Amino acid sequence: MGSSEYVARPLNRTAKIYVAGHRGLVGSAIWRKLESEGFTNIIGRTSAELDLKDRGAVFEFFASEKPNYVVLAAAKVGGILANNTFPADFLSENMQIQVNTMDAALEHNVERLLFLGSSCIYPKMAPQPLKEEYLLTGQLEPTNDAYAIAKIAGILQIQSIRRQHGKAWISAMPTNLYGPGDNFSPMGSHVMPALIRRYDEAVQNGATTVVNWGSGTPLREFLHVDDMASACLFLLEHYDGPEHVNVGVGSDVTIKELSETVAQAVGYEGSMEWDASKPDGTHRKLMDVSKLTAAGWTAKIGLHEGIQQTVDWFRNNRESFRG
Numbered sequence: 001m002g003s004s005e006y007v008a009r010p011l012n013r014t015a016k017i018y019v020a021g022h023r024g025l026v027g028s029a030i031w032r033k034l035e036s037e038g039f040t041n042i043i044g045r046t047s048a049e050l051d052l053k054d055r056g057a058v059f060e061f062f063a064s065e066k067p068n069y070v071v072l073a074a075a076k077v078g079g080i081l082a083n084n085t086f087p088a089d090f091l092s093e094n095m096q097i098q099v100n101t102m103d104a105a106l107e108h109n110v111e112r113l114l115f116l117g118s119s120c121i122y123p124k125m126a127p128q129p130l131k132e133e134y135l136l137t138g139q140l141e142p143t144n145d146a147y148a149i150a151k152i153a154g155i156l157q158i159q160s161i162r163r164q165h166g167k168a169w170i171s172a173m174p175t176n177l178y179g180p181g182d183n184f185s186p187m188g189s190h191v192m193p194a195l196i197r198r199y200d201e202a203v204q205n206g207a208t209t210v211v212n213w214g215s216g217t218p219l220r221e222f223l224h225v226d227d228m229a230s231a232c233l234f235l236l237e238h239y240d241g242p243e244h245v246n247v248g249v250g251s252d253v254t255i256k257e258l259s260e261t262v263a264q265a266v267g268y269e270g271s272m273e274w275d276a277s278k279p280d281g282t283h284r285k286l287m288d289v290s291k292l293t294a295a296g297w298t299a300k301i302g303l304h305e306g307i308q309q310t311v312d313w314f315r316n317n318r319e320s321f322r323g
């Protein structure tokens with residue numbers, strides 16, 4: 001980040017802010033964060049109320065609501081198997097959501113917009129930790145290349161709108177996220193909610209063996225979604241540059257270590273097996289978060305604490321969790 005990109009420009013707490021995807025893991029956390037920070041005019045629409053793939057409806061929504069700020073946290077997301085099985089959906093739906101929302105936001109003069117991507121935008125074989133500048137320097141991980149290309153297009157759309165229209169719009173790329181409100185679908189979810197649900201069911205059923213996916217050797221970095229929400233507001237108020245910014249904790253664990261930690265948090269004492277017919281995905285994608293750290297933000301929620309809190313949330317929301 002060049003020094004001119006560090007700007008302390010508080011958002012107006014009474015201005016209208018639209019959180020696209022406010023029912024999702026990230027959007028709901030951002031909504032909670034904005035409320036706790038005193039924002040009084042937050043708006044959201046469920047996908048039933050507003051389908052962001054419907055270009056006409058999106059333009060009508062912006063014309064009538066005229067938000068000052070937008071957090072674009074709406075996306076079709078899923079774990080490794082969902083990405084690998086439905087690449088056409090991940091590419092098409094994410095492209096439509098992003099293009100429609102950003103085009104309508106531009107037409108209706110949205111002052112600040114934050115676009116959210118993912119660490120899978122980086123080349124599979126890029127050096128670790130992943131610096132922002134490694135974008136577009138090599139081949140992507142094939143299990144999620146379609147999703148990654150959509151997110152890379154979003155970064156380019158932000159940069160192009162900045163160049164052509166001078167907007168103070170920015171992008172953030174989070175590492176793997178987890179926390180309350182996640183999707184716990186056994187086949188479609190990411191690894192953290194999958195493990196929490198699997199081990200919890202094993203405890204309830206008295207099972208002594210669980211089967212996880214892949215080899216357990218890949219490394220992943222996990223960021224609690226409340227930390228992510230805090231980073232999003234921080235960036236909106238302190239960063240104004242064309243380059244996307246990594247958001248993570250700066251350290252990772254193997255999937256085997258993660259599964260042991262989740263087992264402990266859930267109270268599962270049986271054994272674990274690994275199903276090699278399921279994909280491992282990329283071996284490692286640790287974020288270099290030095291830019292964000294230099295700007296003054298670091299994650300606060302430790303992995304053990306975050307996992308325990310998410311397990312407790314899951315157990316308190318058995319009737320209503322997604323998935």
Ligand code: GFB
Nearest residue numbers: 079080083118120144189190191194212213214279280281
């Ligand atoms: O969380 P996950 O699906 O995301 O998988 P990715 C991470 C690792 O956990 C992989 C292993 O090596 C999986 O094989 N794993 C073990 C499991 N057991 C399970 C399980 O029960 N469910 C799941 N899902 N994984 C996604 C990308 O990649 O992450 C997206 O496909 C996106 O594009 C997202 O970037 C954050 O980190 O492999």
